[in-house]
Amino acid sequence: MTLSRLTETDCALILPWRNSPAVRQAMYTHHEISPEEHRTWFQRMNGDPSMRWYLYYDAGNIPIGVVYFTSLDVRQGTAFWGFYSSPEATPGTGIRMAVDALDLAFGELALIKLNSEVLEVNTRSLSFHKKVGFTEEGLFRDQHFDGERRIDVIRLGMLASEWPQHRVRLKARIAELDALAARHDIAPPPPPQNCDSQ
Secondary structure, eight states: OEEEEOOGGGHHHHHHHHHSHHHHTTSSOOSOOOHHHHHHHHHHHHTOTTOEEEEEEOTTSOEEEEEEEEEEETTTTEEEEEEEEOTTOOTTHHHHHHHHHHHHHHTTTOOSEEEEEEETTOHHHHHHHHHHTOEEEEEEEEEEEOSSSEEEEEEEEEEGGGHHHHHHHHHHHHHHHHHHHHHHOOOOOOOOOOOOOO
8 A cells, every 4th residue: 555645637637535423523624515615625734744635545556534733843853644535445555554654754754753633522533543643742722623613632642652553553453453354344433533624
């Protein structure tokens, strides 16, 4: 599985993923994004050195998800991350995407710390982050207004020094899931969706 920088030609592919109800409800913006708005977002993002967006490919070289880093501060070695997948992504995509994304964050991007923000109501994403190895670091009370109510935002973080140990554990878990699926034709649940800034 690989990550490649998002290009303008990928925009038409990922817009339906971003507009799927499961993804929209986990994001800071819940409305359905128009093609024009999406193009404007890409142009802004593509010219911003603090943002890196990647298309995620499965083992068959099929694009099935998006991974992104925002507020990237090269001098401080910090960034925020997020992700979402295609509605057609196979179960187990989330953990694989996380491993590849964190390898990139603490490898090529040379981050010292990776942060994430999760809406309190997004319990699946919160649980997923903790299983991957993120530590809950703060609670921003009533931080986000979704149009109807105020929602707390939970801040999580992982240090580069913590990633190697978590990586070994997660790679072992992936091997277990693959073996289980091969034996019993049972697949793990689909990946959770994370909040973003688009």
